[in-house]
Amino acid sequence: MTTHKLFIDGEYRAAQSGKTFDKISPSTGEKIADVHEALAEDVNDAVEAAQAALKGPWGKMPKAQRCDLLMKLADAIDARKADFMEAEVQDTGHTRGFAEKVEIPRGAANFRIFAEMLKNTGGEYFHMDTPDGTGAANLELHRPKGVIGVISPWNAPFLLMTWKVGPALACGNTVVVKPSEESPATATLLGEVMNEVGIPKGVYNVIHGFGPESAGELLTQHPGVNGITFTGETRTGEAIMKQAAVGLRDVSFELGGKNPAIVFADADMDKAIEVTMRSCFANTGQVCLGTERIYVERPVFEEFVSRLKAGAEALIQGGPDTDGATIGPLISAEHREKVLSYYKKAADLGAQIITGGGVPDFPDGDYRNGGFFVEPTIWTGLPEDSPIVREEIFGPCCHIQPFDSEDEVIAMATDTNYGLSATILTENLSRAHRVGGQMEAGLVWVNSWFLRDLRTAFGGSKSSGIGREGGVHSLEFYTERTNLCIKL
Numbered sequence: 001m002t003t004h005k006l007f008i009d010g011e012y013r014a015a016q017s018g019k020t021f022d023k024i025s026p027s028t029g030e031k032i033a034d035v036h037e038a039l040a041e042d043v044n045d046a047v048e049a050a051q052a053a054l055k056g057p058w059g060k061m062p063k064a065q066r067c068d069l070l071m072k073l074a075d076a077i078d079a080r081k082a083d084f085m086e087a088e089v090q091d092t093g094h095t096r097g098f099a100e101k102v103e104i105p106r107g108a109a110n111f112r113i114f115a116e117m118l119k120n121t122g123g124e125y126f127h128m129d130t131p132d133g134t135g136a137a138n139l140e141l142h143r144p145k146g147v148i149g150v151i152s153p154w155n156a157p158f159l160l161m162t163w164k165v166g167p168a169l170a171c172g173n174t175v176v177v178k179p180s181e182e183s184p185a186t187a188t189l190l191g192e193v194m195n196e197v198g199i200p201k202g203v204y205n206v207i208h209g210f211g212p213e214s215a216g217e218l219l220t221q222h223p224g225v226n227g228i229t230f231t232g233e234t235r236t237g238e239a240i241m242k243q244a245a246v247g248l249r250d251v252s253f254e255l256g257g258k259n260p261a262i263v264f265a266d267a268d269m270d271k272a273i274e275v276t277m278r279s280c281f282a283n284t285g286q287v288c289l290g291t292e293r294i295y296v297e298r299p300v301f302e303e304f305v306s307r308l309k310a311g312a313e314a315l316i317q318g319g320p321d322t323d324g325a326t327i328g329p330l331i332s333a334e335h336r337e338k339v340l341s342y343y344k345k346a347a348d349l350g351a352q353i354i355t356g357g358g359v360p361d362f363p364d365g366d367y368r369n370g371g372f373f374v375e376p377t378i379w380t381g382l383p384e385d386s387p388i389v390r391e392e393i394f395g396p397c398c399h400i401q402p403f404d405s406e407d408e409v410i411a412m413a414t415d416t417n418y419g420l421s422a423t424i425l426t427e428n429l430s431r432a433h434r435v436g437g438q439m440e441a442g443l444v445w446v447n448s449w450f451l452r453d454l455r456t457a458f459g460g461s462k463s464s465g466i467g468r469e470g471g472v473h474s475l476e477f478y479t480e481r482t483n484l485c486i487k488l
């Protein structure tokens, strides 16, 4: 049985309380690991190690050397790709394709892009006239913020955790990471690689545990943490913001979504189906950027619904060890309960169930009966104020609504508390520009989905987040700025 210890000050340590919790496989329902749970004394040690590292070799290291080390780290992640993949797919039940093509390479890229960017980014300079004629020079200096608390979710654990740790370290900070209790493996493994390439001890620390009254809450309440970056549910964001208010610590939040896709009648239908199949069903619908509301212009509504149904029904369910599986299980029994409660609600509210709607019927003795599988599901026929259309379900499901005009679909697509992403399928670029600009979302894709240039600003508006990260935008959160005004 695997054991995941804490990683503090460059070494793997057991929780001082001796407490552990079980990690369950989403694919089989069986226990796959014991995880050490960090309580107050371990969290303190991790924060103190991170504070000490700021004053040690890491804090004194020239920026170019720090960035070179992070480039080496990215190479080392690539070299250990198979190990990271294995750890990730066993924890999450993801298909190997998703882990291999998206998640693990993005983990390495998340260090590379910010190391390169930091090396090549300066600050503002303003010359200023003064009454005595000699002038003054204003120089923008960047300092690390300090110890960054990173709280990350389970849906793309390595990608989302490194998306925070990459810029935090490139900017010279140290981190204490609290990965989701559902996905402890890759964050733990990264400690080994940090040591291997010579990142000084205390720069990267990992504590395991839960949110409330456990490692998550203890970390975000800790006065030694200077900033908190969080990806997860909107409600958790609200709790963390309250915790961060004590001591006025800065936050950066990437939260939930209820993202629309709009399919215009002039769309290339093959492309529209390919994009929507991914945005609805990739990672079993457990993607914050995923589509759960689709609006289709009436002349192509029937065709779109029947082709998406065919696509959903052709998906092959299985865990990472099933050859040819194209869709995995949900992360946990608890999350499956949540998704199935929406499946039931949709039926109770009179939705037309185009496909799915329940738990798949596997043969007796099939290992998948123990896993947390649900059927890919498509509904039509519900009003826009239905909870199925308004609330984030985070499963492999979508509701499809017909529309007749651009104004009508913009009103429907934006009538939501969320504002993370939107997808527009059209061959008319003027329309894409016009409609895209009105989406009230942080990211809008036209004829694609999850196409990510890491230099661009990433984040959501309304209940989908606070702040933007990516490229130079990450400096806003991960550095403190000093304006040095020199009288000449």
Ligand SMILES: NC(=O)c1ccc[n+]([C@@H]2O[C@H](COP(=O)([O-])OP(=O)(O)OC[C@H]3O[C@@H](n4cnc5c(N)ncnc54)[C@H](O)[C@@H]3O)[C@@H](O)[C@H]2O)c1
Binding pocket: 151, 152, 153, 154, 155, 160, 178, 179, 180, 181, 209, 210, 211, 212, 215, 216, 217, 220, 231, 232, 233, 234, 236, 237, 239, 240, 253, 254, 255, 256, 257, 287, 288, 289, 392, 394, 420, 460, 464, 465
């Ligand atoms: N906007 C984005 O970029 C983005 C990306 C991925 C996921 N998400 C969102 O994440 C959610 C799925 O992830 P999840 O279920 O792991 O989210 P979650 O909010 O339940 O948990 C996320 C993390 O927060 C911790 N946590 C929970 N309560 C806490 C507390 N009171 N104090 C400190 N830490 C606490 C958890 O232990 C976990 O590590 C979805 O809502 C999804 O949309 C958003």
Ligand SMILES: O=C/C=C/C=C(\O)C(=O)O
Binding pocket: 155, 156, 160, 163, 286, 287, 288, 289, 452, 458
């Ligand atoms: O599940 C959410 C995926 C989010 C993706 C990113 O944060 C990213 O691509 O940087």
